[in-house]
Structure formats: structure tokens, C-alpha cells
Amino acid sequence: MVAKIDANSCESCGNCIGECPACAISINDDDVSFVIEDKCNDCGVCLNACVHGAITIV
Secondary structure, three states: OOEEEOOOOOOOOOHHHHHOOOOOEEEOOOOOEEEOOOOOOOOOHHHHHOOOOOEEEO
16 A cells, blocks of 8 residues: 555645655655655555645555
8 A cells, every 4th residue: 555646636735745754755847746656655644744635545
């Protein structure tokens, strides 16, 4: 299981990037956060960090 970020809901606030203990989230050229799946450890910290509800664990 890994975190997934809905690009339509992401507001590019960066909260998830700062909170991810695995450094598994980055921002693409469109200023949308995305998960680096190989680094994601399914801890769920990003879920609480995202105030926009754009992140799910799948």
C-alpha cells in the first residue's frame, strides 16, 4: 500500500512534504505534490498533514 495524491484536490501547500518522515513526497513541474512510491512506507502521516483531503492510502 502507498499514498496517492489527487492532483485535482492538491493545493500545493507543501504540508505533506514537510511532514513525510520517509521524504517520499515531492512537487512536480505543475506545482502538484506526488508520491515517490519506492520511498513511501505507508505510515499515513501525510493523511493528517493534508488539510485538503487530497491524499489516500491505496
